[in-house]
Amino acid sequence: MGALTIALLVSGGVGAHADELDDRKIEVEQNLDHLNEDMEVLDDDIKETDSKLRGLQAQLPAAEQALADAQGRVSRAADEAADLARRVQVARETRDQLNVKIAEGKVKLEDSKQIIGQIATEAYKRGGVSSDLSLLLNASADGNLAAGMDLADQAMRSQNAALDSLSEQSATDANAKLRLAAVEEEITDLKSAADAALVREQVARDDAEEKKQSLDGIISQTDALSAELLAQRPRIQEKLRVKEAEQVQINGQIKERQERLIREEAERKAKAAAAERKRIAEEKAKWEREEAARAKEAREEAARQKKKNSYVKPKYVAPAPQAAPQERSSWGLIRPVSGGRQTSGFGWRPTPAGTIDYGGRGGYVHAGVDWGFGGQCGSPVKASADGEVWMAGWGGSSGNKVTVSHGVVKGKALATNYHHMQRVVVNVGQHVKQGQVVGYVGTTGNSTGCHMHFETIINGAAVNPLGLL
Template identity: 30%
Template sequence: MTTTTRNRRPRGFRLLAGSVAGALAVLVGLTAAGPAVGDDLDDKQSNLESQQAAKDQQLADAEAALEGLSDQLRQVAAELVAIQAQLPAAQAALTEAENKLAGFEREAALIAARLQDAEEQEVSISATIDSDSARADEIRGQIGRMAREAYQGGPGLSGLSIVVGAESVEDFTEQFSLATTAQRAQSQVLDELATIEADNRNSQARLSAVREKIADLKAEADQKVAEAEVARQEAADRKAEVEDLIAQQAAKQKQVEGQKAAAQAEVDKIDSERAAISSEIEKVAAERRARAAAAGQAPPAPSGSVGSGALFGNPTSINPIYVTSEYGMRLHPILGYYRLHAGIDLRTYCGTPIYAGRDGTVQWAKWRNGFGNQVMVDHGFVNGNSLMTSYNHMTSFVVGAGQSVSRGQLLGYSGNTGTSAACHLHFEVYVNGATVNPRPLLGL
């Protein structure tokens, strides 16, 4: 037997469930406001709702695993479970923050490399401009000297002076060759100057573009540094949260370790009570068989199965039936091993009616250790098998031992007695003295 409800969960569970519900509410709000991306948001909402349902079930199962503990032990274990439930999300947030920081740092490194390349281009272009400017100045100097020489009456090399001044054909040929060479040199110097000036204009344009790029890259680098700093702080905060949760977990685990002996003693009491109940049920079934045999009406041999389908009606006032925790094995949060949650927990509210699931006879209505106020109803033999149901943690009961009850008859009112965390109905079904899963027998 373990326990689960929604009415009085330990505070750690309420906080965690609230955070999940809050995240769901945010997504629902976004979905309502979103334009043509509805399908994507619907998928996200559906996924988050599934996660919410899974988280709710995990919390319910964790609560169920706490049955059999005193309030003090249950609170310690609940706090530990709540911390452990928060750790994965906190660690995921830390990983996301670290990845974001790494992304900003990679971008900053790429920008820095581009900036360095641009600055190297600036240096190279500036050097080219300086070199070309020096050469242009040199050429201009040459042109100036040529102009001065021509102005000061230097050797004339016009075609007329060559013809008039030539003393012979050989002299004419020589002077004409010299004149041609001089003119070619002047043309080459002027062409080179024009080329250098054109190159310089291109270089100046490139230099301006590079300097603009450098300014942009420096601004982008400053922004990435700022973004990286914010991401670094976010990662530090998330890391601190994880470290704090780990520290809390370690402290709570240490506290839990110190409670193991007490927890084991309480669980042993519950197990002993359950063994006593099973023994009493088997004894009742054996006596009923003996009486039937004496009357010549012995039922067939037990088959181990009472059949399938809805053998029982809804024992609660909640319609439809709402199962908060299933039948099955649960990891004990303190003792660290799996124990059977021997029934299903059904949603009820404090003081709400509890009904008989099937015609039968009240075997007892009394306090049982761990189970609180318990009503056990004997339904006789079904397919040769003894069938009984128990209704646990009740605030009070209105029936007594030996009383016949019919399906749907009031047995008492739900509560939180015994080792229970909140008002609910822990419903168990016994076949030949052993518990079975009640869900299919309730038609669920």
């Protein structure tokens, strides 16, 4: 009893989060896991299209993750290139500041040299610093020696200060030039690294673009395949209508026979009760006849003995009715297959988001339980309980099928159905024992994988087999 879903693309945004990708992966795996029931009403061409679609869907999480990874590499490469560009800019600003300092130092150096040169020139003109200070220091006309000495001291301090400034500036300029050389080398290294980072960024962008084109291609193909499947919706709906009508007819036939079983069981019980009442009545009449004979004999004996008849007629006690067979406390069914993995349960299931709702009802009812065998057919299928074979042979969309009636259990008519078998090994009317092989797991009818579809029918209605096993 197939599901009516064909998985469509549930496309996520570029760079989807990991949890979204995990959810997508789980959804795809669930769609593939329910392959048996999902495909039972579809034609071969639609099955092929759907198979391609599911294959593309299975690629989506990996493709999206690859794109997200590639974009992550682009982001990291861009950050690296931007950081290196910033460091190059900082190094260039440092170089420019050092050049300004060196230029300023050069001016200061020239000023110091000029001062020293003036002092040296003046000393040269005056024949050097000598004991005749008034000549060098241009002493006042009155020839004040103290003032002359003060001026000489000031001149010496100026000369020494100029020399110190010259030495300090020379050292500063030398250090600035060394730093400038190191900065220039750093700029060269950073520029080389920045160029390499830009190359890596471009490679990462090209890779991301390739991944995006791949993902876009998958999405485009998925959209096209989904459109093909949607176009087949009217045809599938007609098949569903026929299939449902067929199922209603089959279940109706089972229900009619089960109702007849219930009536026959009720008639049997009524006849048994009537027979029991008749038996009791006959036994009572017999007892009364026998008792009358005994009473007559007693009276005759009393007359012969000329004694008063003291006979007391005993009260009639009806015999206890025969005990009815004890009803079983459970349905007594066993699992029809050994091994296998349950791939589908019983009951209504809504159409998953992003899938085609062929029936247009928002979901569908799976009328039994499926056990899958991983593509391997041939496992034996066993009768779940003693019973009579009502149907054995081709069952249309159900493939090779067997229906076994288990009579009336707990006051209700019980039957079991076994669908899609590779072959059937029992005949209509045959009585089977619990555990007896009725056929072998197959994939006949509307089925795309080796599996056993098992149903339990009570009073003509399908119920959850897991509640009876």
